[in-house]
Amino acid sequence: RQNEFLLQADYVLPKGDAQFEAGIRINTEAQKTAYTLEDFDLETQEFFINEGQSYNFDYDENVYAAYSQYGNKLGEKFSFLLGLRLEHTQLKGDAYSDYLTQEELVEEIGIEFDPTFEKNYLGLFPTVNLIYEIAKDENITLGYNRRINRPRGWFINPFPSRSSRTNVFQGNPDLNPAFSNTFDLGYLKKWDKLTFNTSVYYQRETDAFERIQQETGQTTSDGVNIIRNLPINLATEQRIGGEIGAIYNPSRKLRLNGSFNFFRFETEGFYQDVDYGTESTSWFGRFSAKYTLPAEIDIQTNGFYMGPRQNAQTENEGIFSLDLALSKEVIKDKLTATFNVRDAFNSRKRRSYTVSENFTSDSEFQWRQRQFTVSLIYRFNQSREDRMRERGQGGQGMDDEGGEF
Template sequence: MKKFLLLLSIFLLQYSFAQNSVTLTGTVVDEETQEPLEFATLVLKSLDDPDIVTGGMTDLDGKFNVTVSPGNYDISVEFISYRPFTLKNQSITKSRDFGVIPLSLDIAQLDEVEVVGQRTTVELRLDKKIYNVGQDLTTRGGTVSDVLDNVPSVSVDAEGNVSLRGNDDVRILINGRPSSMVGQSATQVLQQLPSDAIEKVEVITSPSARYDAQGTGGILNIILKKGKLSGFNGSFVANTGTPDNHGISANLNYRTGKFNFFTTTGYNYRDSPGNSFDRTQYLSDTIPNRFLNETRERNRKRNSFNSNFGIEYDIDDKNSIVGSVFFRNNDGDNTTRNYTDKFNADRELTSHVFRNTSEDELDKTIEFNLNYIHKFNEDGHELSVMLQHSDNKEDERSLIREHTTMPVDSTVFERLSTLEDQRNILLQADYVYPIGENTQFEAGYRGELMDMSNDYRVENQDANGDFFLNQDLTNLFDYTQDVHAFYVQYGTKFFGKMNVLLGLRTEITDISVAVEGYDLDAKKNYSKLFPTVNLGYEVGENETVTLGYNRRIRRPWSRFLNPFPSRESKTNFFEGNPDLDPSYSDVFDIGYLKQWQHVTFNTSVYYQHATDVFQFISEATGELTNEGDPILRRTPINLATDSRYGLEFAVMYSPFRWWRLNTDLNIFRSELRGSYNDQSFDADNTSWFTRLNSKVNLPWKVDFQTVLFYRGPSRNSQNENQGMFSTNLAFSKDILKDKGTVSLNVSDLFNSRKMRTDTTTETFLRESENQWRERQFTLSFTYRFNQPNKKERERGQRGGNGDDDMGGFEG
């Protein structure tokens, strides 16, 4: 009862203050780009009592909301490197909306704060982390995969697979929307798209109801470049490196009147050598143990052309439309040399086989986007509609030559071909309705329709040297997936300190799987509700605590459902599971953000409980090759539950005006509980990864950057992965009166980015090592024209629009 009376007293005091106060609102933007300026300062000096000075700061959307007592004030809005906006002797008797307040760059001040005003590589926000690609020297001349490798909370393993907080089920969006560019072959595509096309990457670990429920690990939102300056402007980038990495790209923009034309177009040739080995010991109770060593050398050569072209048309002050076309053409030539040696129980060599695979790959994607935005009379009242259509075709053809020199000399040829065709249609509508000054309601729909076919053919050679179709290994796989989603969410702000965003999303999924010539025509239909809760409390002026909850889903990829065996080698094959069900997760996140003059500190504690978790099981099939070697099968299953706990730290520190440090540390534990065929696969895994990013401004306009990364060891029910360390270095120098920049970077300086795994089962033991890409040196040159100089860019440049929630209620 006493606690209730205390809470009631506090509420009445707050209510009494609210009755004797007024609210001042407005939005602060950059005058040139019209982008919002977050953390701009609003200062009110009382003319009635000189001792009273109050104010506040703008939020992530440049909006301020300040409660003051009625009176006479001098009002100013200030932001570093901008001219202040002032209003003298203002009589404030009632709540007032100042509308949009534009601030212009102060060029004289920029000369004095060249380094202090520099835009950081990493921006820490309450609901997300934003990684600004343009400020990272180590990714110039690289790919999107290189970019993600430097993003806080994100790790990229030796094979290019992306994980967030140690969870590999990550939803990757382009400009806030799903895209065929990063569909089910996301790893491969991310290694082809140039980093020069990317403006920034948003890491969203507690998404609101507006976002897809897909992705139990969270969302990575990749924002493409789109210029906003008037006139014709842009930049050109050329790079060369070793192993062969040569490319050129252009980022151009032309704005005139109501039209804005923009494009990012580039070509790249890359040769990525890699290597791996497996050492396997087969265990048996009836025959002596045998041993097998496999060594692989890979060369992946790719010619990639990417182009994104768009037109933005402002019909009037209330209506605008944006159309864009993305085209990607990738021509690959891959060669894999596989050396296999077999030994008996006495370690005596009994067989030696050389297997050479030459693969030609052609991959084409074309994607059309059309966006319409209507703004109603009330500020923040908006309707947006988007339509997207994409078509992706992959044609892979391989010739395999297998030469056996022991125990007998023989040569066998085999041909493989894979033709995959995928079509996607995406329709999305979002409606935002503000209710008063601090509340808003949102509702929307998203429909994703996907149709994919995969034609896989195997041809063997007969005694006469002619090729014939192997019907046992050839299959035609058809897969369709339709997802219809509806959402509503409500956001409000209490007493100027508490933000609340509540949402509910429902997703209806229809999946169909069919294999020609195979007795399978499976259909799955399921619908679920996905609630989201995001709370934020401003403890002080630069101190905030957040609490987030959301429910997520992980749908199996089409390959996971295809029951037809896909041979990885003569002794290993992958087989999908058409009975695989989706996995669901409940995710909780508590965050804390504190900003000082030179330090920004962000930490999170998170917990995730997942059911029907996917796990890959390796087991002996009981079949033998012609040489008598056991054939192993790897397949995904739903393996009970997985509980994940984690603690995350991120710190930005500027000890001097010329030195910036960013570091993040992620520690997580996974407790897997499940059994399969009366065998327990329970596993506990504690792992961690950390990253240190240091950037130093040296004399003569030279910048030096170092990125250190270490991923600790991890394990699951059958595999134990060793730790991995890597180092990236980069130098850059501005030339040609700051219009040009020359950069030199080294990726994986010590050539140590290798994945080492030990696998233990009842039938075999295996030791593996895989290096997907070797050390890379890259030299790049960037030339800018009709753009702000370096000092203006570092403070004033803003670019790209994500699929953010509106009105400061971001989740």
């Protein structure tokens, strides 16, 4: 069961070429998880509760933030945007059992952690964006920002979830948020029907998340080792890469958009005296196309491909997915009908192969199979353009990860 509370307020003061913004955000989440495991007794042909593997976990994440930013032009060619966000994050957890003491609970779960914990993080997250206009439709940008990446609840929950009798996933209550600093240099050029942009970037992240596999020390009834997937904090991850993108509008009916990102990353860090550092390269690409058919029916495709990548233990195959959508405005500015196909080729599957000193593991994971959705949207006193404009402006200064303005 999860309860969430969000309060956000933004203030915008434009003045000529300058603009000042400020805002606050309070976001609290409270999760309560009751996990019960039942075993089947072959003799009595009945299920019974496994008291050693049935737990409760309460988890709270409270984020309090305030930000301010200011942008302006200096002369005809140069403009800037400076921002600063102050954020306090509070993470609280309580793991308990209806059948075991806390000491017995920690021993049964198999990882060292404090069953009742509270962590607090106070940080400043600056953002600097500088733009130099070479010409009217050509510019160079230089940017810097700092962000926080908080672990989600399922990364914290220490209770095992079983995808098979030999494979479990366990969260790690000792996970800390990861902090990153990113620098990027970009170039953009516009023509009548074509927009081209490219950039290079460098990112350094501390306490970066990494998922490892290790033996639990437990076996199945027929002697097969049970393997645990566990998220950990590594010391650092450094990434350097480049991106090329283009938007092409050959006609009013057709719009094409694509990008390609290639990067090299290096991670370093130890966990339980095991070195999980690695160096590797990977890439990903995105593309989308939108075309207006006869009868003013819009068809849109969105494709994504993540190239193969690997860490110290695991090789991951590439992933391709394609989404399709048809949209028709039935009543102008009032009623819109939409038909969506998510993962049209049913290919959004994560396949990986893991090698350690004591075991090898093949896995395939699919979050959700191909799905079809039909929706009707009726707008009261509001056009579709109004909604798109508001969506593009809302929440500009309050990115949930922090440091993004």
